[in-house]
Amino acid sequence: xxxxxxxxxxxxxxxxQLVADFLAVNNQWEKAKSIYPIYVEVAPVGACNHRCTxxxxxxxxxxxxxxxxxxLQQRLPEMGGLGVKSIMxxxxxxxxxxxxxxxxxxxxxxxxxxxxxxxxxxxISDRFIEESMPLTSWIKVSINAGTQAxxxxxxxxxxxxxxxxxxxxxxxxxxxxxxxxxxxxxAQSLLLPENADEMTxxxxxxxxxxxxxxxxxxxxxxxxFSLTHEYETINYSEFLNLAEKLNALDTDSFHVIFRQHxxxxxxxxxxxxYQKCYATPFFWVYVMASGEVYGCSAYLSDERFNYGNLxxxxxxxxxxxxxxxxxxxxIQNELDISECRVNCRMDEINHYLYRLKDNQVPxxxxx
Numbered sequence: 001x002x003x004x005x006x007x008x009x010x011x012x013x014x015x016x017q018l019v020a021d022f023l024a025v026n027n028q029w030e031k032a033k034s035i036y037p038i039y040v041e042v043a044p045v046g047a048c049n050h051r052c053t054x055x056x057x058x059x060x061x062x063x064x065x066x067x068x069x070x071x072l073q074q075r076l077p078e079m080g081g082l083g084v085k086s087i088m089x090x091x092x093x094x095x096x097x098x099x100x101x102x103x104x105x106x107x108x109x110x111x112x113x114x115x116x117x118x119x120x121x122x123x124i125s126d127r128f129i130e131e132s133m134p135l136t137s138w139i140k141v142s143i144n145a146g147t148q149a150x151x152x153x154x155x156x157x158x159x160x161x162x163x164x165x166x167x168x169x170x171x172x173x174x175x176x177x178x179x180x181x182x183x184x185x186x187a188q189s190l191l192l193p194e195n196a197d198e199m200t201x202x203x204x205x206x207x208x209x210x211x212x213x214x215x216x217x218x219x220x221x222x223x224x225f226s227l228t229h230e231y232e233t234i235n236y237s238e239f240l241n242l243a244e245k246l247n248a249l250d251t252d253s254f255h256v257i258f259r260q261h262x263x264x265x266x267x268x269x270x271x272x273x274y275q276k277c278y279a280t281p282f283f284w285v286y287v288m289a290s291g292e293v294y295g296c297s298a299y300l301s302d303e304r305f306n307y308g309n310l311x312x313x314x315x316x317x318x319x320x321x322x323x324x325x326x327x328x329x330x331i332q333n334e335l336d337i338s339e340c341r342v343n344c345r346m347d348e349i350n351h352y353l354y355r356l357k358d359n360q361v362p363x364x365x366x367x
Contacts, residue, residue, distance in 0.1 A: 002250060005138075005184070007216055008259045010348040012038075012283065022282055023357060032282070032328055033320045036083035039284045041297060041345075042067070043091020044098035046289035050120055050157040052144070053230055054190055056223035057092040060300065065289045069100045071311060073107055079315050080111035086137075090118035092300070093289055097123060105132040118142065118188075122161050124168040129175050138184040140216070141169060145189070146198030146205065154194060166210060173211045186214040191239055191263075192231060200245055207254040217246065218259040219266045221343045223298065236263040262343055274354030275337060279346035281307075281327050285319075293318050295327050298341040304330055 003009070012019060015038060025031045046063040076087075087108055089095040096119050098104065108115050114137045121141035133139065143165060145151035151162040158164075169185070176183060187206050189195065195202075199217055206212040220231045240263060246256040281295040288300065291311040299305040305327055308318035318324065355361050 002255045003257050004255070005214065005257070007214075007257050008261050010352060012349050012352060018283070019353075019356070022278070022353070027332055029325050029328055033325065035282050036319060037283055037285045038084070039086045039088070040079065040084055040287060041088045041090055041284070042287045043093055043289040044089055044095045044101060044104060045093040046091075047097055048092075048094045048120075049097065049122060050094070050155045050161075052142075052156060053154050053228065054144075054192065054220055055228065056221075056226050057300065058227045059223075059225045060092045060288075062093065063289070066098055067104075067287070067289055067291060067310075069103055069107075071291070072104055075310050075315055076104075076107050076111045076113065080113045082316060082319070084113055086114040086116065088116045088118060091286075091289060094120055094123070096125075096128065102127055102131045105135050109135045116140070120155070120157070120161075121165040121168050122157065124172060126171070129172050133172060133176065133183050134179070134181045136183050138186070139172075141165060141185075141187045143187045143189055143202060143206075144192070145195045146201035150195050150198055154192065166205065169210045169212065177211075184213050186212050186216060188216040188218060190220050191217050191236070191242075192220065193234070196239055196242070199242060200249065203246060203249045203256050207249060207251065212254065214255045214257055216257045216259065217242075219263045219343065221266070221341055223341055224339070225299075225301065236266050239263070262347075265347070266343055273337065274350045275358075276354070277331055277335060277337060277340065277346070277350055278353035278357060279349045280305075280331055281324055283349065284346065295324070295331075296344070296346075298344050 018035065018038065021035050025035070045066040046060065048062050095101065095117060105115055115135060116137050117139045119139065119141055121143070143151070144154045148162040152159060155161060173185060176185065189199065189202060191199065203215050206215045219236050220234055222229065222232045240260060243258045243260050246258045249256050286294045286297045286300065287310065288294065291309045293307045293310060294300050295305045295307060307324045307327065308321055310318070313321070
């Protein structure tokens, strides 16, 4: 398997100065407060036009709230100036439902922040393709089936959404190639019992019909607050043999990234797991459509991880404020890591930092 994008691992190792600053903190808040996140996940809107069977944030309720453009015109340049390097527009809703998403992209780029999207792809407009795609580093579309029937069963949107997504992506790829843009465009699918036998078919659609750069196939992870528990007991050991079939579909221009490493961690997640979360509250942050800033997407609506609201405070005031300070001490001294989500967004980073900070690698001086 070729994973040149580092999707099944992490890229914190390419930010050595920030890691060095983290190591120098040594549980001191005065040093910790000025270490700003590299990466921010932002939910432009809370509404979504799908009700996926696996949705981790169904408990939030798909509220029709959104981040205001005038607010982002203030906060995005501030965030860029403080050291934020990338934003993924995704979140608890469908990001492309925001009526001013193209203006948001332009402001983000002007702030010196790299841009990405995770979207269901149903409302990709010509304007987005022409104005925003060229400014975006990557776009990843969730397509959780290889046939329309299974797609409708899982995504629970409109009856023709499967074909609509495929056609939207064809238009996007055609424009990208015609104008020689370097935005990476891929798809992702959770591997579920309903769709497991459709993954090779989906890969062929992505490769041959659409012309995507990659397809990611990854395991489900139960969110602790989710209303749905349909896939909580899924056993990925029976699906690992898909790797060989899917890897055979790789070409020079298309890659299937079968997240076998993450699936194996899911099977035996407590073996060799780190004892503390070191990624929070340092290297990333989540901004809800309400403006609430959370230290971890696995704890949205949990006040222990709520740092403040962008509608009422600057990003700097939130990041260096009392709520994040309290969270810093809570994570250092009280958080029970066994209560955290399995294979969370920062899992690989935590494995790396745990080995680095707690000297878990023998003979490190023999380089």
